[in-house]
Each structure stands twice: as C-alpha cells, then as structure tokens.
Amino acid sequence: MTKRLPDFPWDSLADHAAKARAHPGGVVDLSIGTPVDEVPDLIQRALASVADQPGYPTTHGTPELRGSVVGALARRHGVTGLDPEDVLPTIGSKELVAWLPTLLGLGPGDVVAIPALAYPTYEVGAKLAGATPVRLADGEPPPEGTRLVWLNSPSNPTGRVQDAATLAQAVRDARDVGAVVASDECYLALPWEAEPVSVLRPEVNGGALDGLLAVHSLSKTSSLAGYRAGFVTGDPALVAALLEVRKHAGMIVPRPVQAAMTAALDDDAHVAAQRERYRARREVLLPALKSAGFSVDHSEAGLYLWSTRDEDAWDTVGWLAERGILAAPGTFYGPTGDRHVRIALTATDERVARAAERLAG
Numbered sequence: 001m002t003k004r005l006p007d008f009p010w011d012s013l014a015d016h017a018a019k020a021r022a023h024p025g026g027v028v029d030l031s032i033g034t035p036v037d038e039v040p041d042l043i044q045r046a047l048a049s050v051a052d053q054p055g056y057p058t059t060h061g062t063p064e065l066r067g068s069v070v071g072a073l074a075r076r077h078g079v080t081g082l083d084p085e086d087v088l089p090t091i092g093s094k095e096l097v098a099w100l101p102t103l104l105g106l107g108p109g110d111v112v113a114i115p116a117l118a119y120p121t122y123e124v125g126a127k128l129a130g131a132t133p134v135r136l137a138d139g140e141p142p143p144e145g146t147r148l149v150w151l152n153s154p155s156n157p158t159g160r161v162q163d164a165a166t167l168a169q170a171v172r173d174a175r176d177v178g179a180v181v182a183s184d185e186c187y188l189a190l191p192w193e194a195e196p197v198s199v200l201r202p203e204v205n206g207g208a209l210d211g212l213l214a215v216h217s218l219s220k221t222s223s224l225a226g227y228r229a230g231f232v233t234g235d236p237a238l239v240a241a242l243l244e245v246r247k248h249a250g251m252i253v254p255r256p257v258q259a260a261m262t263a264a265l266d267d268d269a270h271v272a273a274q275r276e277r278y279r280a281r282r283e284v285l286l287p288a289l290k291s292a293g294f295s296v297d298h299s300e301a302g303l304y305l306w307s308t309r310d311e312d313a314w315d316t317v318g319w320l321a322e323r324g325i326l327a328a329p330g331t332f333y334g335p336t337g338d339r340h341v342r343i344a345l346t347a348t349d350e351r352v353a354r355a356a357e358r359l360a361g
C-alpha cells in the first residue's frame, strides 16, 4: 500500500521525551493537550446510570442529549434558534475531523482548505478522502475547487481568537466558492484575553446556517477526552446527510456516553471550575516563560501557549527537554511554525509548578 498519510508527528519526539523523562524530578509533559483533572462526579454517575444497555444506541443520539446540546450552546455561547433535530453526536471530535471530507463525499480533485497553522487531523482527513489539503494564510480566500474550509477559533496551536468580522469574511469567502465551512470550536469555552464567537452566531453567518457546520468537543471543557464525546450541528441538510452515512457506517456514540454528555451539557458549574484550573496554570506558566526569555504570541484563549525563543523550534524543544519539560515543535502544525513551540496547559498544578521552577533555572 502506498503511504498516503504523514508520519504520526509525536513519534518524532521520542528522543526528546526520553531526555525529559530522565530529569531527576521527572518529566513535565506539556506536549499534548490531554486533560488530567478528574471527571466530575455528576458525569461519572450519569455514565454508570445506563450501564445496562443490551440494545444498540441510536446514531442520532437521544432526544435528551440533542436538547441538552441546544440548551448548552444557548447558555454558554449565545447561540439561539437551533433545532435539536440538527444535532449529531460524534465519537469525540477527532473522528469527525478525520472523516468529514469522506462523509461529505469529497475525493480526488477536491480541495480542503485548512489554516496555515492547524490541528494535524484536518490535513489527515483531506488525505483519507483522497482530496488535496491547501494551507491558507490569514485572510487568504480559498481557491476555486475548494469544497471544504476548516476554521478554528480559538486556534490550536496558536490560541488565536478571530473576531466576528474576520470569521464572517471567511464564511463569505467560502460561500463564494461554494465550499462547506466546518468551524472547529473545541476551545470556545476557554477564553482568557479575548471572547471567541461561534460560527453559529448571526454576526458571523449573516443569519443563515447554509453550508455551515460547527464541531464541538466535551474533551477539554468537561475533561471527557477518555469518554470520546463530541457533536456537530449546523446546516440541517448537511447534518441530515452526515447522519445518513454515519448510520450506515456504524459511527455511533455509546449510550452511556450519551447519558454522560447530557449531564455534562446540562451543568455549567463544572465547566467554570475547569476553566479556572486552566486559568491558574496559565498564570503560572505564562510569566515563567516570559522570564526565561520566551515570547508568547497570540494564546488569547484555549489550552496552549504559542511560544518562541526566536530560534529553530527543535532547538527550543531540546532546550526544554534538558529541563525535563516536553513541548511540541510548531512544525507539527505547519511549516510556518518552525520557530515556535506549543506548550499545553494540561498538566497538574504540581507539574506546572515544577515547570515554572525549572524555567526560572
């Protein structure tokens, strides 16, 4: 079989990981955004409450879950007018990102536009479908032949927030070439210095959901990465088309996870508490990095500090690894990331404190 996917980026970190692990105080792994805090009790209880499930769950999700999605988007992000019918649970959002081009029927000759610096799975998804990924510079309109445009504000890896006017222009540009817009909003509930806005808001979409999908994840906001819990919503015709294929393909969220998601979406207190944990870690790491001579760009929201020592990204990864800190080189996200590293806020308070000490030297 000819190789059609890139090497898994994190494999190339193995030597630096070994060096960081050898630090006498143990590694502080800030290279991946995996949550470390406990799953809130109310969510664990909801999961366990439906353990006796001999039958198949529905691909569309329970009406309760879809109603809870609509409620949470309204309360948390000011999104109104959504019909629960147009909500579809996903097995985490990564699978949807990876398979969306395929599920939409894209193939050879079709272009999938992704940000210049982007979550690697957008490119992977285009390649799985046999489509062509094209990286767009800021504000660059998608070329003719683009069938899908990925937006991601707040961004992984840069933490950049695009304002409503900028996103609205991106939506207009995509519509001009007849492309679907998929807005990956998994960091929407983690604002620090700017207020992110959903593509589902009228100031972004001009009051119509045509051609739009918003992709959401419960992994970060509810510490549910282990449950695989996400959803997609937006244009009713697109959601119906996705549902149709996903039914055929068996892409079904387990029923206990559907119950856990419902409980998580109905409760905002644990989301606020989790946000404050990340805020506290950011308030330790950000000044520590700056004192150690780093510049931190963007990073107004989300789980990453997009940091540079104005040198090659791998040199910075090596410098940090010597101090027992593991970070991801910016090149994992695109060629223009070659002078940055991505430092995640997803470590325990204790590990984050150790990282700050080591940065202080």
Ligand SMILES: Cc1ncc(COP(=O)(O)O)c(C=O)c1O
Binding pocket: 033, 091, 092, 093, 094, 095, 097, 119, 152, 155, 156, 184, 186, 216, 217, 218, 219, 225, 229, 230
């Ligand atoms: C931008 C972005 N999208 C999607 C995902 C996937 O999240 P999950 O599959 O856990 O929902 C991630 C995970 O880090 C991400 O950073």
